[in-house]
Amino acid sequence: MTLLDSFFHLMEPAPFLLMMIGVIVGIAVGVMPGITAGMLMALTLPFTYAMAPVDAIILLISMFVGGVSGGLVTATLMRIPGEPSAIMTTLDGYPLAKRGFPGRALGLGNAASIVGGIVGWIALVLLTRPIADFAVQLGPWENFSLVLTALVLVSSLSRGSFLKGMISALLGVLLAFPGVDQTSGLVRLTFGFDAMTNGFQLLPVVIGLFAMSQLVADTMHVNQGTDHIRANMKGVLISLKDYATHGWNMLRSSLIGLWIGIHPGVGATVSSIVAYTVAKNMSKTPEEFGKGSEEAIVAAESANNATTGGTLIPLLALGIPGGIADAILLAALVMHNLRPGPLLFTTNPEIVNTIMATHLVAHLAMFATMTLGTLVFARLMLIPRAILFPLIVVFCAIGAFAMDGQIADVWIMLLFGLVGLAMEIARFPLAPFVIGFVLAPLAEGKLRSALMISDGSLWPLVTRPISLLLLLVSVACFVWPFWREWRQRRNSTA
């Protein structure tokens, strides 16, 4: 199935309906404060098990696109980021709406989102195949080094603290080990608990980390008011002149979002912050930022949507998830017995092409849905939390249970809900944890199969040029933050 075939497939009634459901539910969830796209995808994952892989991917990608975009509505009308990535939109979307232009604020954000999405899609189509063609030539040693580099990169790019990022990634790696060892078939690190024989499954871990802990945090904020600005349709559809005025800002912010998205573990929140800052620095009216600047809304929304395309590139080309949503997509592929990574282009091209086609069509559907349905979606913000939150907990519990039919998985979900809360309170980044958890079995499998080939010798790790290069990058990324701090201390004491 070629990319064109995938577009035609998407236009058939059943896949199209599935995509629309994904986009609409994604936007709805993005609009509701406290429920994120990652949470929705994690909750949906177990129920996609019975679907054909292509359908599951269509649904999940559409939810991803819809969810990232829906946060705009709550950020603009309530000053609450419906999604973490909409945090910068609150700073200017709400003031602009309060000045009497809610439709204009939503329209600008929506237009910027579609431009960001299209730029991300172009990069996805152009860059993924060449990278995958290169990666397919790599052997197990290079693959192991690549995964190691990705883990160190994820930690070093976690803003704030490399040390905490690295600890988070290693904790994720370590907690992926209990259960049946894939290479020897022996059961390990179960501490005598039969329920641990299958280890910690990805689904309950992800649902616990992102859905349960978010619900607990949301319950703390249950008294938060629901004051909002009434949405109207005036200015929702912006003119071609507006596209021309903001065109350069849209393109620049999209490229920033795309570039940041390609780096594992950084994500849409950071890309919107960086694009916002760059737009402010380059603006002729920086004093307007924070007071309802149109440039600010455009920058933040272009960047966060472009990131969705960027994060898919390492997932498809290398099998390395760029962010949380991609980690869930990776889990979906694994669940359907597909091998994520460069070989997917050869073994299952229909999956790769479906991801690419859905990414574009879902953005177009999102644009149309957001433009026409703004008033309807704005009403979803007002659903009482006392009704919504307990219902989501039931979905979490059944989502964790449904895969293997074991109550133990619900306990694991609750346990990881607490782990997620504790890590966030202690300000350990969560993204490296999940990516470490997902990549650990892959890295271990590559290393051990390579060692069997080399009769237990580790020398090929440093004698093979690409592997050596990747290892040097890892070491440099690992040492750099410590060296930089040591140099700062030395300079300050001198």
Place this chain on the structure above:
Amino acid sequence: MPDSQAAKERKLDAIGGAVVVAIAAVMYVAASREPPAFYDPLGPGTIPMAVSALLGLLGFVLLGRAVLGWRTGQATQAMILGLDGDEQVDYALRPGLAAFCFAMTAAYTVALEFQVPFMWATFVFLFVSGAAMAGFKRRETAWVLAASIVGTGISVYLFQHVLQVNLP
């Protein structure tokens, strides 16, 4: 940064470092007791041991820095919204309610484990948690009751008949 904030940050780092060292130590000991595999040079325990050792080392560094009074830095990108302790809000936070609802979720899980019918366990969970969030006010509780009945019906229909989940 204010002194009280820095002290709180160091305390959290020290606790975090100690927990990480403890986890690494437990996993290292457990991994070292794993038997070797016949044909695999590494066996099932070697890589977990190596990861535990590195994790323990980094945990020590975090703990040491906190004890010495050095700043480590913090993740600035929150994945879970609303846990930022520095955030100024104009309403009362409800950590007690959050703990209660979490305990209710644990109780719901116990009920499912002990074969309480899904429909009844779900209805009681939805109603009690929702009513607690609504502050047990009469009007809101009536709405929660109605929503719990509808929510239970939808859950049973969706999971059992549409998604064909073999409910606990």
